[in-house]
Amino acid sequence: MTEERFIDLVRVEQEPLRRFLLVLCDGDSALADDIAQNALVRAYVASGSFRSLSKFRTWLFRIAYNCYIDNRRRRSLVTVPIDDDEARNLRAEDSTDSSFRYQKLHQALERLPEKEKVAIILFYFENHSVKEISSILDIPAGTVKYHLSSGRNRLKKIVADERY
Amino acid sequence: MKDIDIEDLLRNSKPVVKDDPTFLLETRRRMRDVEGIKDEVDRQRGYGRTVLLITLIIGMVTGIMVAATLLLFPMDSVFAFIGEWKLYLALAAAIVVVVITIFGRDRSFLVLNKLLVFPHSKTTMEEYLTD
Known part of the structure; x- marks a missing residue:
C-alpha cells in the first residue's frame, strides 16, 4: 500500500x-x-x-x-x-x-471494567457490529454480547446511583 | 431506568473530537521516520515467500524422485543404496530444513538468511528499531 x-x-x-x-x-x-x-x-x-x-x-x-x-x-x-x-x-x-x-456518563464509563468499557464504546459510539468488536478484541462474539449486557447494567446502576 | 434509556443516553453522548490539522501532518512525519523499516519488512516478507516456494518445489522433486526410485528399482537395491552414510546425512539435513521451515515460520527465514546468505542482516524487529 x-x-x-x-x-x-x-x-x-x-x-x-x-x-x-x-x-x-x-x-x-x-x-x-x-x-x-x-x-x-x-x-x-x-x-x-x-x-x-x-x-x-x-x-x-x-x-x-x-x-x-x-x-x-x-x-x-x-x-x-x-x-x-x-x-x-x-x-x-x-x-x-x-x-x-465532566459529563457524568463518561465519568460512569471510566468506572466500568476494561472489556465492558471498550465493547460499549465500540458498539454505541462507533457503531461497530458485535462481529467486528469480536475481531477487534479477539474474543468470541458471545463474550462481546455478555460484556455489552453486563456493561449496560453496570452503567445503568452507576448512573441511577448518581441520580443522573 | 430501562435499557432503552441507557442506550439512548449512550448514542446521544458521543464525544466530539476537536479538529486538529496537525494530526495528519505529525502522522506523516512519523511514517517517514519508519519508511526504512517498512521497506525492510516488505523485503523480508518477499524473501520468506520465495524460500517457502523453493522449499515446496524441493519437497515435490524429492518426493517424485523417491517414488520413482521405489517403482523402478527392487527394494534390496534401494536399501543397499540408502545404506551409504552420505545419504543419511543428506536426509538428516533435509529433515532439519523442513522442521525449521515449519516450526520457525518467518523468523527461521531471517535466521537462515543471516547464516547462509547475508551474515550482517537483522533477525529481529528490535534490531531494526535500535539501529
Whole structure:
C-alpha cells in the first residue's frame, strides 16, 4: 500500500479512531492522539500484510487497541503514585478535555471494567457490529454480547446511583 | 431506568473530537521516520515467500524422485543404496530444513538468511528499531 493510499484511508478513519482512544484515555486528548499516531505508523509498517479479509477500519481499531494496551502497560511500570488532588489539577490544566471529562456518563464509563468499557464504546459510539468488536478484541462474539449486557447494567446502576 | 434509556443516553453522548490539522501532518512525519523499516519488512516478507516456494518445489522433486526410485528399482537395491552414510546425512539435513521451515515460520527465514546468505542482516524487529 502506498503512502498516499494509506493517508487517504486514514483521513476517513481518523476521527472515529481518535474518538475511540479519547474515551479509552478518559478524555486525555494529547495521550489519545499520541497513541493514535503510533497505531497508524504501526498499521502503515504492517500494511503489506493487510489482505482485505477484514475491513480496514476493523483492522485499524484492532491495532489501535493493542497500542493502547501496550501504552497502559508501559505507564503502569513507570507511574509514581501521586495524591488525588494533584492528579485532578494535572488532568484539568494540562491534558484533559474538560467538557468531555465532566459529563457524568463518561465519568460512569471510566468506572466500568476494561472489556465492558471498550465493547460499549465500540458498539454505541462507533457503531461497530458485535462481529467486528469480536475481531477487534479477539474474543468470541458471545463474550462481546455478555460484556455489552453486563456493561449496560453496570452503567445503568452507576448512573441511577448518581441520580443522573 | 430501562435499557432503552441507557442506550439512548449512550448514542446521544458521543464525544466530539476537536479538529486538529496537525494530526495528519505529525502522522506523516512519523511514517517517514519508519519508511526504512517498512521497506525492510516488505523485503523480508518477499524473501520468506520465495524460500517457502523453493522449499515446496524441493519437497515435490524429492518426493517424485523417491517414488520413482521405489517403482523402478527392487527394494534390496534401494536399501543397499540408502545404506551409504552420505545419504543419511543428506536426509538428516533435509529433515532439519523442513522442521525449521515449519516450526520457525518467518523468523527461521531471517535466521537462515543471516547464516547462509547475508551474515550482517537483522533477525529481529528490535534490531531494526535500535539501529
